[in-house]
Amino acid sequence: MTHAHPLHADLEVSCLCCLAVQPFHFTSTSDQVVCTLCLHHIGAEKSERRDLEHVRLWAARWGASETAHEEYIAETDALLVARDQDLTILRDQVAELGALVAGQFSAGIEGVRQLLQNDLVRRAERNTELARRQIDWAMAGLWRIAALHHDGPAAKCSCGRTAGTCAESAAIDSLRQGLGDWEKKNVLLLQDGRRHGLPAEHPAVLAQRIR
Structure with a gap:
């Protein structure tokens, strides 16, 4: 599966596996749009592990977002x-x-x-x-x-x-x-x-x- 993202450039693109915005550096249009955290999720037999790690990833991101939001609220106040x-x-x-x-x-x-x-x-x-x-x-x-x-x-x-x-x-x-x-x-x-x-x-x- 090919992609249309620019090549040989540092990008932030949504991972097709975890859907989180992750850093990418594509060298070919055939490179997988899957972040390094999700490369080992590919395959039907790994779906349970994939879902668990995705939940952990989003929970961590949510926590970081909440912390940043609280800090922003405190700074704004x-x-x-x-x-x-x-x-x-x-x-x-x-x-x-x-x-x-x-x-x-x-x-x-x-x-x-x-x-x-x-x-x-x-x-x-x-x-x-x-x-x-x-x-x-x-x-x-x-x-x-x-x-x-x-x-x-x-x-x-x-x-x-x-x-x-x-x-x-x-x-x-x-x-x-x-x-x-x-x-x-x-x-x-x-x-x-x-x-x-x-x-x-x-x-x-x-x-x-x-x-």
């Missing part, structure tokens, strides 16, 4: 324990880094928030100052109108027209109280040496220049 320990260490390191990054991020966010708040405050203050100057400019204009058009003697406006016919006086009548409050406030600012909105021809401003 040890590797798993080591891996769990490494994972625990890595988790702790990740937690520490996460806390550090979170702290830096929070600090960074707080810094950005503070900058934004400061910028918003500066903008609000600038807008408030601009609005105050615009109000002062408008009130100074009203003060000039009021200086020319206010109640005079004989029920006349200071411009010479009767009180009921002066359109300018009638237009600012409802604003005179607010104008008076603004004037008093700005006179106090002037006296304190602070910025004020009184026009240059206001008596209080002229009095300051004379001093």
